[in-house]
Amino acid sequence: MVAIAKVYFSSSRAKREEESLVHKIKRIFREAELDSTISRGDVVAIKIHIGERYGHTYVRPKHVRAVVELVKELGASPFVTDTTGLDLTSSRGDALKCIEVATLNGLTNETVGAPIIIADGLKGLEGVKVKVNGLVLKEIYLPPVLAEADALISLAHVKGHPRTGLGGAIKNIAVGCVNKTTKALIHLKNPPYVKEDRCNGCGLCVKFCPKNAISIVNGKALIDHENCLLGCGCWSICPEGAISGFRERHRTQVEFGLAVADAAYGVVKYFTPSKVGFINLAYDITPHCD
Ligand code: SF4
Ligand code: SF4
Incomplete structure (x- = not known):
């Protein structure tokens, strides 16, 4: 009851x-x-x-x-x-x-x-x-x-x-x-993802990620979703807007x-x-x- x-x-x-x-x-x-x-x-x-x-x-x-x-x-x-x-x-x-x-x-x-x-x-x-x-x-x-x-x-x-x-x-x-x-x-309905066409491989997000969940593979950032804490804001520090932001992933x-x-x-x-x-x-x- x-x-x-x-x-x-x-x-x-x-x-x-x-x-x-x-x-x-x-x-x-x-x-x-x-x-x-x-x-x-x-x-x-x-x-x-x-x-x-x-x-x-x-x-x-x-x-x-x-x-x-x-x-x-x-x-x-x-x-x-x-x-x-x-x-x-x-x-x-x-x-x-x-x-x-x-x-x-x-x-x-x-x-x-x-x-x-x-x-x-x-x-x-x-x-x-x-x-x-x-x-x-x-x-x-x-x-x-x-x-x-x-x-x-x-x-x-x-x-x-x-x-x-x-x-x-x-x-x-x-x-x-x-x-x-x-x-x-x-x-958010899904974890952050990288838009490869925008990523220039600068590595800023790799340095920022507190969980070491991002690496550069073939010149592009790649997020390991198994390790991702979801909420730290790597999307905000990417100067190219290459990581999907808050608005794109709203529930x-x-x-x-x-x-x-x-x-x-x-x-x-x-x-x-x-x-x-x-x-x-x-x-x-x-x-x-x-
Ligand atoms: S900060 Fe942005 S442009 Fe730089 S590697 Fe990460 S996703 Fe790519
Ligand atoms: S949300 Fe956090 S843990 Fe996940 S990739 Fe971005 S900075 Fe790394």
Whole structure:
């Protein structure tokens, strides 16, 4: 039998201090019994999205801090987390860039009251395999840091999304709590391939590939798909546009939605439903993914 989740709602309007979002987040946390997901001594991952480098739509540090304080009150140790983006060359492609972006957006250890740890390592290449046997994904890879946490609180910023319509709790864990390979599997229908007519054999992609999955054969790049991690972004560094890019390999909208559901299922399955809680903050809602 499918258990329907109870959803609690509160407006963000406030006339008095006790009606502020900080207080409402704390009230909703308790009313929704999210404290039951956390035991004394647990290490608790609070999953946020750090936002974009030049954006201004993300969770406010004080709202993250409210959840951090609640977790600490329960005798547990919280850390605030996000994962690197697809493509190492992108603005959130590795952990160093992520910390830089988080800092630019005011999200620091000091402002949120807990360490900010990028969960999938320096480059987001590692992961712990979780079998899902879903409609699109057969397995997902959980970032190593998340895999060692005892409980997960998803603190999502709600946004519009060109492919799912809306992004919130499910997307925050499905795309946000997996490593680069799984992000690629969710978004892309096949691995990168080389367009031989464009490749001049310069070897830049060979030097870039962190898995040594590209070699030059007969003057052209060749990708060993058995070894390919799928999501590092070799297509972005090729000056000739000879490696198939993101847009050329997108999954259909339906497949994408199913893959998101498969990945979310895998994350909840790993933690078990009793150790996962969700809070959505619906403000500064953009029509596109932020
Ligand atoms: S970077 Fe591009 S042009 Fe150079 S070898 Fe790789 S695929 Fe070919
Ligand atoms: S070939 Fe695969 S492993 Fe190598 S950079 Fe490209 S996506 Fe990553």
